[in-house]
Amino acid sequence: MIGSLYAGHLASCAEVSVLTRRGEHARALVDEGLRISGKSDLTARVHATADPEHLPDFDLGIVATKATQLEDAAAALAGRARGATMMTIQNGLGAEELLRARGDWPLVSAVTFMSGVRHSDTHVEYELDTETWLGPYAGTTTYEQAQEIEALLVAAGLRARAFPDLRPAQWSKLIFNATVNTVAALTDLPHVGVFAAVDEPTDLGRLVRDLMDEGKAVAAAAGVELHEDPWEMNVQAVQRGETLAARGHYAHVPSMLEDVRSRRRTEVDFITGALVREAERLGVPVPLQTAMYRLVKARESA
């Protein structure tokens, strides 16, 4: 879904090929084009195939699968597009290492809070037009290369910002996601006001804050100075949601809650799991994040 937002916009200023999982998805994209509604309004012509063998060579690969499908995508790309730079955009940590294990492509790390609603194989509604943040990964690319991609995304009508080091932004999003997603998945609540409520002893916001404090301690131990405070991100997102709700919009349903409602595997291993493993490696106690991780794993098995 995020991949479609990139593909649809980039087709206005570059030749775009889409690698899908399903053949019928690729055929529908070729036949009908890719429609983006909402914050943008366009129908893009794209190449598309479900067969990696038929993927033409390319300069920039945007790997926009869910974290849970990245292993399969990386296997499909192994040995291909040797000249390309790859950009990962998965939630959590570890996407770059996972891709890197399948090829020595130069890598750019990215995160985004863009969101959309998938209406069909060929129609995605562009909901939240927030920035894509990107930066060089582990010396395989430079800040200048990240800035070139920023310029390309902006030329395509998207919002983007390159950083010399993405980790401060990546970790801010990691802590935010590790917390908001598991709390939503367990309470069956979309990201609404109670996530920021802290007045009463039983208020959920107190747990959200305690969970984020654990995450911040891990970031500090990892030597990462956060780009944004996750608790502030939470408060702002809740306020933005309330403004939208007043105009009749539905509250944002975090992807992990969507996944447990649909009885799909969640990204918890890549988000909260990654945070818990980092905490263990660094010797930082995270009992609450660990509890949330175990609860969501158990809920997945239900």
Next chain:
Amino acid sequence: MIGSLYAGHLASCAEVSVLTRRGEHARALVDEGLRISGKSDLTARVHATADPEHLPDFDLGIVATKATQLEDAAAALAGRARGATMMTIQNGLGAEELLRARGDWPLVSAVTFMSGVRHSDTHVEYELDTETWLGPYAGTTTYEQAQEIEALLVAAGLRARAFPDLRPAQWSKLIFNATVNTVAALTDLPHVGVFAAVDEPTDLGRLVRDLMDEGKAVAAAAGVELHEDPWEMNVQAVQRGETLAARGHYAHVPSMLEDVRSRRRTEVDFITGALVREAERLGVPVPLQTAMYRLVKARESA
């Protein structure tokens, strides 16, 4: 449902009146009698009314509402049955104080793990025929009086055991319930094997054990020496469940999970909430139990 199990059995050796919430429930009981199937097989004649004014005087009142309905039941009983001894059987802590605020009846505390399935207003299936444990409450009754009730319950075909002090048993059940119920309500899992699994770092049993360890620290601070170790109770219940599952029985669905599935108010304030409040009063940190309490409260509001 537990109340029906007491009423149906006691009718064999005592005159039993049932105070219901709904008039049609009382009328059906009078017209059809009360049928118990499963571990027992009987149909009992009982008096029944939904109007406290029409409740005849009695010697022993068994107050077997859910904890969430106890306040209403206590209000209905206020000023009545002045000569009676009352026995509370609610989950959690605080039922005796709540009843005591509405009348100075001598009180007997009780807990039970009996369970059943309510098939209709007049038919309950008796599932788990475990003991009712009871004891004198705060000097308002004696051990001998508790033993008399034990004898009455046993004469009625139920299993019962009187204790000079019920608190060790009450707290064992409290810690067990505070943990197993919230974990089930949040994971959507019945009480199955993973509740006792501790091999892998993500295994749910590790969280269950950590939660119970917090509860045990509170009991120790309250000067209560537990009757049974809650973790052992958990392991045994899981094993019993697996034996039953092998014979085709469904796994036990803890009441708090039933409640959240049916979008009813849960007993969490009386169980986990009571434990968290006791912990605060005694200065014992219980971060995991507090997290579970906040999550279930939030889930109730979803």
